[in-house]
Amino acid sequence: MTTEGRTVVPACEGRAVRVAAGQRVSVVDLEGGQVGDVFAFVPAPEGAGAAPEHLSAAHTRGATNRLFPEVGQQFVTDRRRPVLTLVADTSPGWHDMLIPACDPARYAALGAGAHASCADNLKRALAETGLSVPFTPQPVNVFMRIPVQDDGRLRWLPSASRPGDAITFQAVTDCVVVVSACPQDLVEINGGAPTSLAIDLRS
Template structure:
């Protein structure tokens, strides 16, 4: 089997994009400018014409499966039904990816004093709507390039994403799925460095 790049989908800063990824195909998330977090969601693609997505990539179930707090190359990421949905097959970045932090949402930003701020939860809903789909829940994403280490006492540190321009991470679909990536709009903590920037999604088809 060979893998070839067929398409690039741009994810403008503070927005999200959804793509359908058949089993065996790959998606490469590229940090174009460096220092940008991407909230990655994945859902099992229904085959019956259903438009509400119910089975989803679960960070909690994945941590139990891999016995790791953070993902590494070779790890299978699993759904809430414990089925593999994506495999992390390549990592051309410093390798810091978070599986602890929930997607930012309207309530989070209201609590920070900025109601109406763009959020990854809304980006997820908007991106799925572009495909005529919706999600029953907002799952905790895999936050690619996000650097939130766990301190020895169990505390969390919110550090800037350590990626350089062009760094990337690649996943292979284990089942037909819908993948959504949000270029996280968080600009009130330091996770996105000087501010949110664009990401790109390279769709790599199997032949």
């Protein structure tokens, strides 16, 4: 498991990294226009047998009073404890915490057959760390452009991130961060052609 350096997340796949408290973890859009589903987990103490505590978009919105935190604000878990702090963002700033991770049911509803999904990517990436969760938490959808209109409707727009754009978090506590390079190619969030992301981990 990477302790420092770059982990490439190939298009339509997911990867997990262990992040120590105080380390910084960046999600980098390598080619531009690519959405990443970001999850974070705080494993239960060894032998506890409990599901990992997880980053919660809903609890974070309640803590920050925003649809997405500002630089300097924290993401919190389902137990309302801080797990990540947003420390930098070189992208245009469009990120989403409303839309759930894509899953096989989503693609079936769109008329697709077997299709990669962020929910499945999460399970596979977590399994490589020895962790599992009984459900798919709400992700932090970095670089995803879902504006809320005055009438309350949501618009699904192509990502506006550029090659090399990055969003950076600092771990408040030891955690496992999972990033899925979203495979969605049936709506325009990735411009119809998913590409790779990278996870940069540094002290």
